[in-house]
Amino acid sequence: MMPRAKLKAQKRDAAEVLLKSRAVPAGGAWITKARQAALSRVSEMGLPNKRDEYWRYTDPRRLTDSEGQAARLHDSQGELPVFDRFDRLKVVFVDGVFDPAQSDPLALEGVEIVPLAEAAQTDLHWARDLYGTLEARAQSPVERALASLNTAYATEGMLIRVTGKPTKPISLIYQRSSEQADAMVHHVVRVEAGAVATILENGPMAARFNQVMEVEIAEGATFHHIRAQGRDHERAGAAHLFVRVGVDAQLKSFTLTANGALIRNEAVIWLDGADGSAHIAGATVGDGAFHHDDTVFINHAAPRCESRQVFKKVLRSGAVGVFQGKILVDQIAQLTDGYQISQSLLLNEDAQFLAKPELEIYADDVKCSHGSTSGEIDPHQLFYLRARGIPEDQAKLLLVLSFLAEALDEIADTAYAEDLRERLEAWLRRRG
């Protein structure tokens, strides 16, 4: 067999073994249909393999093994969780399972929120048109079998419909209590025309997790998404964010990641309506056995849209940072404004930054650019600060923080940005 056919066969065999070992969860007609469709996608695609171009810089094995690896719990040393100071609707998951006891009652004006476990048992639900739909669309041009696997097997998650302008954010909190848990969480979010929603996510989730969030932002609506993938050294996981941005709609998503053995954050955004806007940003600090991968795909499929990607990584002592980002501009998407920057600061010699920033452009009246840089702390900047009497450690900390600040600046509400910035500073100080 020639190499390409052999790889495909291997991937399909691996999928078959995995699918055989798991039973499809029982549920109502609408979700059963979505799960079956996802299963056939997985069998067709096969499981991700390190030899896939799309997994060039990240070995997916830890995410696709039939048994997840154990991960020791992280001692937060009494540190308060992120976002704790804000008034919010708390929705708590423990090891990927919804915990009503720790959560607020699921009631908030302008919001309809139902656990997936509950909705899946009914015959019909508004989420039926969305569940698995964006995930299925995201399978082209590259295959994302992990996300299909999630659609097929997830029983946990929230179905959230925002119809107004709720007074407080919805806060999804992911706690960990087990060293073994293998979590699959699937959220569906629909922000109706003119509505404004903010969803906060924080916590390590589980020893291994596979998360999908499908978001539909209707005409003129705004969706703010702020995610802090906590500090947790040994867990591994993949999070997928699939967003369809409608006419004149807005998306702003920010992710903070600190450590983790293997974290892959995928975002697939379609700017389907004219004048839409999508901003995706991320700040990452990694130390030691840390592998972090941001994979972003933005498709300009309508005219006059704007997109912006800002990714910053600070890495040291063996940490590996990956950025794969692509802007695809369809022929119809004239007057596109697309921008992408990915930068890494390598604090000592054995850190690595691997990037593949891509542009694919079929419209001529566009302004698209990307930049990518990697290097150590600029000795001139350091010298400038030291010459003004700032001790070296302090000066380095300042420079690292200001480097990350450009990504944090992408958060619209400065109160959240400040909360995350303080957290980052404390972590960096502690680690010296």
Added chain:
Amino acid sequence: MAALDEMKMRDGVDRETVETVQSMAGTYKHGWETDIEMDFAPKGLNEDIVKLISSKNNEPEWLLEWRLQAYRRWLTMESPDWAMLDIAEIDYQEQYYYAKPKSMAEKPKSLDDVDPKLLETYEKLGIPLKEQMLLAGVEGAEEGRKVAVDAVFDSVSLGTTFQKELAAAGVIFCSISEAVEKHPELVKRYLGSVVPQNDNYFAALNSAVFSDGSFVYIPAGVRCPMELSTYFRINAENTGQFERTLIIAEKGSYVSYLEGCTAPKRDTSQLHAAVVEIVVLEDAEVKYSTVQNWFPGDENGKGGIYNFVTKRADCREDRAKVSWTQVETGSAITWKYPSCILRGDDTQGEFYSIAIANNWQQADTGTKMVHLGKNSRSRIVSKGISAGQAQNTYRGLVSMHPKATNSRNYTQCDSLLIGDKCGAHTVPYIEVRNASSRVEHEATTSKVDDDQLFYCRSRGMDEEEAVALVVNGFCKEVLQELPMEFAMEAQALVAISLEGSVG
């Protein structure tokens, strides 16, 4: 001009620019054919053909073995599918792998003995095979500059000019088949040492069936007294050209090498799979310039050359330097990534490229800079222009290995789109495995950079002048890297009056 009417005109892209771009494929200058009797090897590819090519070149046993090894590896390989190219399936059995003008059956002693028809071909192309001092297009240059030429016609080299003068300096410049006969030790030592037989699908094919190409050896400390040039011409129909070029620059030497190529207009596509290997030793420098003007196919995308080329330079020792400059205007499909292995400390690699794709042309081209040595430096400047229904992709790799500390890369890729049916794409790979190296990559796709315009305007230029200046600069960065003789040809070729047109 129907295609022109179809093309939606945008504000700021003036008609003249569009027309000039449109006209480029329509008026391919070198599309004529030389009517000459040819000697073909039988159609198709198998071990017997490989053996036949080897015996036609009077090759030693080891080289035949080397070819057969490559052929057997090729059979287990697949044509690469990762480039953004839509390639019609190639039937490798429908090609001729060896074609030689009949009159060349007896090897001519010098160029004076070569069939006048063949000499005419080159004269018509403007390639000076008589050791004349001046090149067309540079009349009035203060001093005549000499350029030695190796002319390759289908599968054979016709001859090389200025051999005597070069020999006096110790420089060897001849066809690779001649080098195999006269300098087997050099060929054996370096052939395949930069691009191994199984490097990729097309390199393996080339290793099995390569026919001719140029061989250059510059001894230690010698600055080559003139520019060296190879001119490739595909003439015969259904014939693939598989040339192999090997350049060796010994310690402290310098050479500037030029390469040009054309082919007749035909309805069917033709295959060109070349390999260029460059070995650069301590303190040596090689400058390699290409103007690639293979037949690009007609305005409906019929015919044209499939150009699958593996070019690589190995800066094997400290302070070696290599510079690639390419102007890619021809070929229906271009698949080409001239690369630099920066193995020694303080080595330098450069890549300057202009790629123009018009009508139905597809180009997927770029470079690889592999930094292995400390303090190595590389610079990439790529300009892509797409028009018609063409697809133009920059694909590149910058890799900083853990030991390549204090290294530096700067990459700039700019794309210009003319018309709304073409595409411009950028696919860079950036791999940084040590902290002290600095890597910067920038890519833009737009008409004219607003910041640059603003800069000009704020210094008192009116908009027209500012646009002219900025757009003029779009290609110049690369054009100025070409040796003068080539710059003239390239400028004429680019021939797109960008001035004042895009804004």
